[in-house]
Amino acid sequence: MSNIHSTAACVIQRGERFLMVEEERGGPQSVFNQPAGHVEPGxxxxxxxxxxxxxxxxxxxxxxxxxxxxxxxxPEGKTFHSHGFMAEPLNQRDLALDPDIFATHWLTLEQIRALDQQSRLRSPLVLQRVEDALAGRCYPLAVIRE
Structure with missing residues (x-):
């Protein structure tokens, strides 16, 4: 079994706020992440x-x-190749969320940085992706050929 995991995450911005998910990770507190997950077969x-x-x-x-x-x-020896995206929110549907998700939140950069200081972000990539998006460090979607 490979220790390399292919994932994707998305920075979704509306005004000065970013869409974040609060999820269960088996610890004493929930953690925050962008919407993200594994790239499935196919x-x-x-x-x-x-x-x-x-x-x-x-x-x-x-x-x-x-x-x-x-x-x-x-630290456990896993490697994640995480594809980062930016997106605009269009419409929220009335659907049940993934069972691991407690809630969704629209948070400011300051709130995300505060969660980072409290070690409540899923990984260091969460804040890095937001900062990269704000700095305009991005590429056209055409660089991905699926």
Whole structure:
């Protein structure tokens, strides 16, 4: 079994706030992340992130840019290749959320940084993706060929 996991995550911004999910991770406190998840067999990262955003937030989105490939190594020896995306929120549907998701939140950059200080972000990539999106460090979606 490979220790490399292909995932996708999406920075979704509305005004000065970012769509975040609060999820259970088996610890004493919940953690916060962008909508994100594994790229499933038969999918590419574009298909995966549109599906994951719908499952975790019930939001329909329009992808606007590719933030790039983030490589993250866990202390347990796993490696994640995480595709970062930016998107605009279009419409929230009335759907049940993934059972691991407690709630969705629209948070400011300051609130996300405060959660980082409290070690409440799922990984260091969460804040990095937001900062990259705000700095305009992104690429056209056409760089991904699915």
């Amino acid at each position: 999918e590419g990262p574009v298909q995966a992130i549109v599906r994951e955003v719908m499952e975790e937030t019930a939001w329909e989105i329009r992808l606007s840019a590719y933030l790039g490939l983030y490589v993250f190594h866990t």
